[in-house]
Amino acid sequence: MNIHEYQAKQIFAKYGVPTPKGMLASSVEEAVENAKVLGGPVWVVKAQIHAGGRGLGGGVKLARSLDEVKKYASEILGMTLVTHQTGPEGKLVQKLYIEDGADIKDELYLGVVLDRAKEMPIIMASTEGGMAIEDVAHNTPEKIIKVAVDPAVGFQGFHGRELVFGLGITDPAEQGKFIKFAAALYKLYLENDAEMIEINPLVKTGSGDFIALDGKMGFDDSALSRHPDIEAMRDISEEDADEMEAAKYGLSYIPLDGEIGCMVNGAGLAMGTMDTINYMGGTPANFLDVGGKANAETVAKGFEIILKNKNVKAIFVNIFGGIVRCDRIANGILEATKLVDVHVPVIVRLDGTNAPEAAEILKNANIANIITATDLADGAAKAVAAAKGK
C-alpha cells in the first residue's frame, strides 16, 4: 500500500525527521487560507497523487504571492496529472498540499528499501537529488551510496559515517544532523513495516539544516493488520476499482491492454499463461489468479470482472487442479455462465485431478461458446484463434 506525500510527512514528523511546515487543502479557498496561516513569503502548491514525477507533469508550483497560490491551486486541483509513473491516462488531483518554501542550497536523495539479495534493508543516498534515482543508478551508479543495515544490529555510528563521507558532507555539525536524520528514517522504516521510503529531494538549507522536501512511502501489505494507523491512511480513490473489487473475492486481478481475458489458478501459471498467449501471437487482456479455492462464485466474479473490459474478444480459463478437483471447477464454470452473460468464446483447459470427468461434464453441457482444450499449448492456440474470429 502506498500513501500520499502529506501522510508520509506526518509519519516523518512523529520520528523527528524535519519537514517544511505544510497544510492539506481540498479546495482553492482552503489553499489560500492555509497559505495565510503558513505565512509565506513563498509557498509550494503540490498535487497529492500516488505517483512520482509530479513536478515535471506540472503538479508542483512555486507561488510568490497569495494570488499565485490561488492561481496555481485552481490550475492543479481537478487536473488530470500525467507523469512517467501514472501511465498515459493520468490521475485526477483531488487534494493539494500547501507548504512553506525552503531555502535550498543542495538537493540530495535518501531512501530505504529492502535489498532482496542481502536480505536486509539498505539505505541509499546520493548527491544527485531531484533526479529519478533509476536514471542515476543507470547512468552514474557510482553516485549512489548503499549502506546495508542489519535490523538485528540496528543503525550504528559507522553506518552514518559511511553515508556522510560518501556524500561529501564535511562540516561536523552538518554530519551530525544528517546522521540523526538517516537514523530516524531507518527506525521508522522498520517500526512501520515499510517496503520503501524515498525522499527526493532531501535538501540542505542555507543554514546547514536537512529537510525532507518530498516524501514517498510504501508498506508491506502483509503487515498492515498490525498497523491500523497506517491502514487508516489508505486512499481508495488512488487504487484501481476493478482490482479492489476482485480482491474482495480473493482474486488477484491486474488489467492489461490486450484482447484475451485470462482466468488461471496460481500467480506463476497466470503469468505463464499470458506469456504463452503472447508467444502464440495473441495479447493478454489481464492477469487473474483465482487462487487455490476456485468455485462457482469466484469463477462467476472472474468472468464479470474480465468482461468489464470491452477489448476482451475471448476468455482462456486455464486451471491446473491440484487439491481442487477439476470436475468441481467444470461445474463451477457451468454455474458461472448462468450467473453472468458470457458473450465471447470461452476456452477451457482443465488439467490435473479428475480432468477426464471435467471434460465429460463440459462436453455433456454442450454450451455453444465453450471450447475445451487438452493442454496449455492447445488452449492458448485456440484462444488466440478465437480472439481473431477464427
Added chain:
Amino acid sequence: MSILVNKDTKVIVQGFTGKEGTFHAEQCLAYGTKIVGGVTPNKGGQEHLGKPVFNTVKDAVNSTHATVSMIFVPPMFVADAVMEAAEAGIKLAVIITEGAPVRDMQKAKAHANKHGMMTIGPNCPGIITAEECKIGIMPGMIFKKGNIGLISKSGTLTYEGANQVCREGFGISTAVGIGGDPIIGLSYKDLLAMFEADTETKAIVMIGEIGGDLEIQAASYIKEHITKPVVAFIAGQTAPAGKRMGHAGAIVSGGAGTAKEKMAALEAAGVKVVISPADIGKAVAEVLAK
C-alpha cells in the same frame, strides 16, 4: 537417493489441528509421509489423526526425533513458529503459510541460519520426493518417480512442469516449491547444488519469475558448478513494470528483475530456456536426448 527428504524422514506439523493443517497432514499421511506428530499450544497430550499432539516443538522433537517441520500457522505467527523450530533442533522447516510479513521472515531466516536450520518457503507448495514423501499441499498423484529434479517459485507451475515431464515418459526425483516472497529460504543455488550431487537426478527444471535476482545468481552458479542439463522457464515476460503479479516478490522495480534479463543470463550459462511453460516437457526430452 533424492534430496532433503525421503521415505524415512520424520515430520511434525506446526498448526497441526487447524483446518488447513489437518486437511493437508491427512493428505500427506495418505501419501505415505512419516508424520510422527504435531504441535498446537494447549492441546498437548491429545491425539490428532492418530498422532500425538505436543504443546511445544521441543516436546515434539524430544519424543519423536522428527527432523522436519511442516508449518501451517497463521501469517502473523510464522516467525515465532520458525524460530521455535530452529531452537528445538529441527533441520528443515517447510513454511506453507501465505502472507507472512517480510520483516518477520527476515528475522526468522537469520535466526534459522544461526541454528543451522534450513527453510523452504514461505508461501510455497512444499517439497515432494516422488512416491516417498510429500511435505506440502501439492497433488501427489502427478509426481511419478524418475530422474528430474524440479525447483519452482510457483505452485501451479510446479504441477504444470511435473505433469509435462511425466507425460514425456520421465519422472521426478524431488520437486521443491521455494515460494515467490521477497525473502525465501532455500533458493535455486542451494537446491541446484543438491541436485548436482544427487545420483538419482539426471536433469533439472527450474521455474522462475520476475522480481529479485535469485535466477541471475542461479545462472552464474550453473555456469561454474552444474554439469547436469538444466531447463528453465521465467514467468512474467508480458507483466507490466511496477505491478505486483500475485506473489509478493513478483515485481519489476526500477527496471530490475525482468524476465528478459533472467532468460538472457540463464541462456548465457548454457541453460535451455523455454519461452512458454507449455514447452518444459519437450525441452527436458531434448536435453536428455543429447
